[in-house]
Amino acid sequence: MIPYRVSKLRRMGPARLTAGLDDNRRLDLDTHYTIHRQLDGETVDGLIAMAEEVDLRGRGGAAFPFARKLRAVAAHTRTSDTVVLVNAAEGEPASMKDKMLLTRAPHLVLEGALLAASALDAKEVVIATPAGELAEGSMMAAVAERGLIGYVRVVGIQERFISGEGGALVKAVNGELGMPSGRKVRSSDSGVNGLPTLLSNTETFAQLALLAELGPEEYASVGTPQEPGTILLSVSGSVAAPTVVECTPGVPLAAVLDMCEARVGDGLLVGGYHGKWLSAADAYGAIVSRRGMSQSGGELGAGIIVPLGSDTCPLGETVRVAAYLAAQSAGQCGPCRMGLPSLARAMAELTVGTPGALDLVQQAATAVRGRGACFHPDGTSRFVLSALEAFADDVEEHRLNGTCGRPTKEVLPLPIADSSDVRLVVDWTRCQGHGLCAHLVPELVKLDHHGYPVFIDSPVPSWAKSEAQRAVEMCPALALRIGAR
Incomplete structure (x- = not known):
């Protein structure tokens, strides 16, 4: 909820x-x-x-x-x-x-x-x-x-x-x-x-x-000739308080951010979780309008503005949302069932400096784009790929050192976990690396180079719960269960 x-x-x-x-x-x-x-x-x-x-x-x-x-x-x-x-x-x-x-x-x-x-x-x-x-x-x-x-x-x-x-x-x-x-x-x-x-x-x-x-x-007496009237913005994240702002198209985004006492840090998200990340420099030069956001490399979308302070890891924040978006899919087509979990896992691998993870992220994003039954895979890939561009220096830091030195403070808003939200949980003292779980629920589990399972860090989607239960029941080492984190 x-x-x-x-x-x-x-x-x-x-x-x-x-x-x-x-x-x-x-x-x-x-x-x-x-x-x-x-x-x-x-x-x-x-x-x-x-x-x-x-x-x-x-x-x-x-x-x-x-x-x-x-x-x-x-x-x-x-x-x-x-x-x-x-x-x-x-x-x-x-x-x-x-x-x-x-x-x-x-x-x-x-x-x-x-x-x-x-x-x-x-x-x-x-x-x-x-x-x-x-x-x-x-x-x-x-x-x-x-x-x-x-x-x-x-x-x-x-x-x-x-x-x-x-x-x-x-x-x-x-x-x-x-x-x-x-x-x-x-x-x-x-x-x-x-x-x-x-x-x-x-x-x-x-x-x-x-x-x-x-x-x-x-x-049309206010706004711009191309976009008259006023618009509503939802501003949250690293701000003094979540704020709904009514403004006229054409105002500088910097003025909105200053009004909301925003801490921008490395950048901000515009257009929501199907939108795009902007670097801090691009954000402070942007104009609030569909045209203005597009010219700055973003998109206004539903009027969502989420700045990130400098004290949280932007890639870690992106991973949290990518995992959430993978779990929120309808699970009706290959790009949603397989592609989005793979994209979320690749982003997670990138944050810990796994060799080749950057290429895997780009490949996974490209593989889902334009192939879904709806626009959810397209929007998710756009969100992730824009993070690689907006936070290029941070990507390089993670690639070389496995961290940027900052924690992930969960600044990007996500729903409060429902009591019905469950995850696949492994008992590592029992797991023997049989790999059967990855064959039974490839949407949720992949194997690392040692043959041990790697799980997507999000609740099991409703459409995958029966397959996840089957993986639990068939694990030869009895190492899997379905429960809270």
Whole structure:
């Protein structure tokens, strides 16, 4: 489970998405309408025109043009019912912005979703949130305040890193296992209950509400001509406190870091765990926008900024996340089942100076890229390879000395271990190096040059638990067990 972090709020520019939150912990319906005006309905053509005028993009990471999604679903309205689906399944451990909106400004999100639903004459609105968290309760309360129970459905789903992937989300909402389908099916063609579905991220619907409230001209009065409006950033890691920052595109990243009292050290991560590392020099020269981050060698993605202080090992931090990403895969294709664990192990070998490990990391990353059933292998390889570039001096230090002399302080946020998380554990006094475990669960175990097992340092994925149990039962030396670390 990824618990909701009570994050600070900061601003660089006008308060739009965060308006009213200085004086109110949560905006109920009456308070919401003292800050935002009640919206009139819009036609589909009117919404599309507004979204196109300001080039409104999805804020979940892919930055897909919202008008194109809206137009694709609208094309089905004459022949089919439609659904609006809010992707509030924020499975990215380093992101806080969507949970902040859901818990503190739920009616702004609902306003945007209802505006789109009215334009499409949608059959229902579905809000998919992490199950059992504050966000789910806040949205259920907001729906009740509006008297929309029955038309707006809040669905709590199991939160995993891939739970926000479009296909996985639709399957979870439909009562299936929330895993990517392995084949591209546009939600605009077939989504919730097989109906054409307008699927977008939490912040995107909040932005749509603001766009309709302010109008395109006022909405675009801040930001850059290419990226108007404001954006939300989730800033954590080596900072004074985890912070959600509302800022205007075009501000220097250095100003955001200074505001959050960040300690950058060797570099920082932008775009989350499918994003890229930037060196400290590149980070302090970067501009906060999609274009600005790209020009500095990063990508804005879902607006995640995680600086690392100089007192933690950046490669050790990368290994922790690489192992987590390997365990979070759907396990449905070779690159996820075999490639990502191999990539995580190779990174671990690099940190202790194993000869040839750098080549193994690069080979493993190249082997998974572009070959997965979803984008998880691509994003993971991008994350790891960017670390090699951003922390080149540290890589060389580890390669030569087996360490950089710094501990891994676990600065990068990861979920709190669930009680069901288990690992393969070996009793080294019993292990005789038979190697059978590596043949039974090659996704989790490989053999070192002496023939003894090397385990990936992460919980056993759900899809591999039966194979791991089989390895335990078949170990000739009775050296394996499944349990806590």
